[in-house]
Amino acid sequence: MSATSTMLYDHPGPRARIRNRLLTVGFSLLTAALLWYVYVQFDEKGQWAPALWKPFLKSATWIDFILPGLWGTISAAAVAMVLALAFGVIFSVGRLSAHAAVSVPAGVVVEFCRAVPLLLMIFFLSYGVPFITGAPFPAFWAVVIGLTLYNGSVLAEAFRAGIRAVPAGQSEAGYALGLRKSQVMTHILVPQAARSMLPVIVSQLVVLLKDTALGYIIAYPELLQQGVNVLSANYGNVMQAAIVVAAIYIAINSVLTWFAGWLDRRTTRTGRTTVRIAPVQDLGTAAA
Amino acid sequence: MDIFSQPDVQQAVLTGFAWILKLTGASGVLALVLGVLLAGMRVSPVPVLRGIGTTWVNTFRNTPLTLVVFFCYFGLYTTLSVELSSDLDLNVFWLGVLGLSAYTAAFVCEAIRSGINTVPPGQAEAARAIGLTFGQTLRLVILPQAGRAVVAPLGSILIALTKNATIVGTIGLAESANAMKQLINDNGNVVIPIFLVFAGIFVALLVPTGYLFNWLGNRLAVRR
Numbered sequence: 385m386s387a388t389s390t391m392l393y394d395h396p397g398p399r400a401r402i403r404n405r406l407l408t409v410g411f412s413l414l415t416a417a418l419l420w421y422v423y424v425q426f427d428e429k430g431q432w433a434p435a436l437w438k439p440f441l442k443s444a445t446w447i448d449f450i451l452p453g454l455w456g457t458i459s460a461a462a463v464a465m466v467l468a469l470a471f472g473v474i475f476s477v478g479r480l481s482a483h484a485a486v487s488v489p490a491g492v493v494v495e496f497c498r499a500v501p502l503l504l505m506i507f508f509l510s511y512g513v514p515f516i517t518g519a520p521f522p523a524f525w526a527v528v529i530g531l532t533l534y535n536g537s538v539l540a541e542a543f544r545a546g547i548r549a550v551p552a553g554q555s556e557a558g559y560a561l562g563l564r565k566s567q568v569m570t571h572i573l574v575p576q577a578a579r580s581m582l583p584v585i586v587s588q589l590v591v592l593l594k595d596t597a598l599g600y601i602i603a604y605p606e607l608l609q610q611g612v613n614v615l616s617a618n619y620g621n622v623m624q625a626a627i628v629v630a631a632i633y634i635a636i637n638s639v640l641t642w643f644a645g646w647l648d649r650r651t652t653r654t655g656r657t658t659v660r661i662a663p664v665q666d667l668g669t670a671a672a
Numbered sequence: 673m674d675i676f677s678q679p680d681v682q683q684a685v686l687t688g689f690a691w692i693l694k695l696t697g698a699s700g701v702l703a704l705v706l707g708v709l710l711a712g713m714r715v716s717p718v719p720v721l722r723g724i725g726t727t728w729v730n731t732f733r734n735t736p737l738t739l740v741v742f743f744c745y746f747g748l749y750t751t752l753s754v755e756l757s758s759d760l761d762l763n764v765f766w767l768g769v770l771g772l773s774a775y776t777a778a779f780v781c782e783a784i785r786s787g788i789n790t791v792p793p794g795q796a797e798a799a800r801a802i803g804l805t806f807g808q809t810l811r812l813v814i815l816p817q818a819g820r821a822v823v824a825p826l827g828s829i830l831i832a833l834t835k836n837a838t839i840v841g842t843i844g845l846a847e848s849a850n851a852m853k854q855l856i857n858d859n860g861n862v863v864i865p866i867f868l869v870f871a872g873i874f875v876a877l878l879v880p881t882g883y884l885f886n887w888l889g890n891r892l893a894v895r896r
Contacts, residue, residue: 388789391796392814393806396717407718415724416833423750499878500871503849508871512856512863551694590734597736601842620859622746630735630743637734 428625436621439505440628445615453610454632460524460606461593464531468592469585471536476543477485477569497537501508503598506530510602513531525603527596535592542584594633607632675859676869688851689873695768695837695847700830702773707780708815714785717806727779732778737771737839744771745843763847769838776833783825787818820892827885831878847872880886 396404426432430637439445478490497505503612537544546553609628616622677680709728727830744767748754756766767833791814838849846854852870856863 388786388791388793388796388814391793391800392715392788392809393717394800400717404718407721411720411724415720427755429751431751495879496871496875499831499835499875499882501838501874502840503838504852504867504870504874507849507853507856508863508867511853512867515856515860516864550693565774594734594736596840597738600738600742608742610737612739612742623751626739626743626747630731630739633736633739634731636735638730641734 414466423486431623436619437622439615439619440623440624448611449615449618450607450632451626453605453607453614455591456524456599456604456606457596460527460531460596460599460604461589464528464535464596465589465592467528467532468536468539468588471532472539472543473574475537475540476547477574479540479544480547480569482565494537494540497533498541500534502530502534502595503601505533506598506602519621523599523602526602527599527604527606530598531592531595534595535588538591539585539588542588543577543581546581546584547573549580550576579651582651583644586640586644590637593637593640597633675855675862675866681855684851684855685848685869685873687846688848688870691765691840691845692834692837693766693846695772695840695845696830696834698769699772699776701791701835702769703776703780703829703833704826706777707772708784709831710777710781711784711788712810714781715788715810729778729781732775733782735775737775738842740775741768741771741839741842744768763839764840764843764845767855768843768845772833772836772840776829776836778831779829780826783822783829784815784818786825787822791817791833792819817894820894823892824886824889827882827889830885834878834881835874867882 394400420595475494479494480489481487506526509529510521510523513521547569554572554576555568558572558609563571596606597608599606600613603609605614607629611632612622612625616625619625676685710725710728713721714729716722745764748770749763749767754767755763756770757763795813795817796809799813804812838847841847841850846851848870852866855866
């Protein structure tokens with residue numbers, strides 16, 4: 385971060401200090417009023433009733449619902465991430481190929497997967513494919529394949545940018561040594577690009593983890609399904625369950641986001657990378 | 673492809689994409705306004721405002737959109753009986769717009785904030801030196817330049833928003849993804865053409881949008 389956002393205002397003088405204090409008090413009161421309003425609304429509908437919150441203090445709630453859901457989320461995310469990485473590497477290299485017979489199809493696949501909503505792919509896999517194969521399509525694989533195609537194509541574009549950002553002298557030196565095109569790619573370009581890609585990969589993991597929540601729509605037992613749907617069917621506490629589950633998602637993703645930032649700072653500081661690329665923007669269900 | 677010559681099928685496809693476009697339009701405008709306000713808050717001299725902005729961004733950026741939309745429906749509507757319209761479809765539509773805008777605003781805010789950081793610090797210092805206040809500096813000097821730098825990222829956010837609009841189908845709006853699911857269930861013999869038509873419409877809408885915003889972004893970028 386450059387410093388423009390810290391240069392926007394002067395060191396406050398006496399009048400600015402008073403004004404800032406007034407604004408602070410004003411907005412604090414406003415926020416407090418809003419929170420109070422929410423509290424009262426909850427209260428009116430009886431949402432603070434201990435019976436609705438108590439289930440979260442019982443170990444059975446966690447063991448029977450939330451932890452299995454969390455496992456569903458994490459296992460789908462982990463498998464999809466590994467597959468998406470492979471997909472991303474293959475298609476980014478394919479798109480950079482000198483042969484149009486390889487680069488054009490790779491480009492078409494990547495553009496297609498990036499433009500089609502993930503939900504559409506998951507619906508097609510879980511409702512459409514059974515008509516063709518005559519057997520039900522497992523929800524786990526519908527989620528994983530959908531996530532792989534979408535995130536893989538986003539990663540492919542990021543990798544391509546990373547590979548193209550490696551200074552031309554690197555591949556020229558490789559060719560001067562007599563390496564073939566594939567050797568230059570695997571020995572010189574990909575390893576250097578990969579190091580600078582690490583923060584991007586971790587931020588994409590956040591996107592992927594959030595998108596596993598789409599599994600809820602096709603009844604894959606992930607955190608949202610287990611924590612909010614199944615749990616609240618037992619205790620009638622949709623609001624409370626949604627709040628707890630949101631807190632779990634926020635906690636996990638905040639850690640991952642922090643980790644991505646740390647990796648980014650670390651690779652920058654050690655100066656071991658020759659490539660600097662802008663992080664892919666975290667756009668939730670879709671970065672295009 | 674015969675089924676797409678049936679008027680009721682055409683109607684379902686059109687209605688589905690009309691909802692997507694309406695959701696995108698309404699949420700896009702709201703998210704842009706809210707996002708710029710949040711970005712302003714996050715760079716303001718008042719710590720409370722910075723805190724509110726940061727909390728908003730961290731909450732919505734780290735929560736799945738499915739959960740946000742779910743919360744808007746089951747939390748706001750079912751539990752707290754917040755009703756945004758007496759018409760059932762319109763009520764779901766506006767609840768969806770609420771969720772989509774709140775979520776997308778977090779991304780708009782971060783894009784604008786990174787745009788602010790592409791403006792050379794000298795611009796802000798010069799603005800302060802001629803006596804502009806914080807609001808004037810932001811409005812007259814920084815945001816116009818930052819806005820031009822983030823045209824392409826805002827385009828990506830718009831594309832993401834269009835695709836995310838399908839998630840509002842979860843709470844019962846007959847948008848494109850739900851329309852496709854219905855058609856697939858009714859016409860099990862032609863599932864691949866159905867998917868390709870729906871996917872193709874998205875590709876036809878979004879790939880040119882992406883190129884348009886990249887082109888605009890290059891054209892509008894401030895040369896330094």
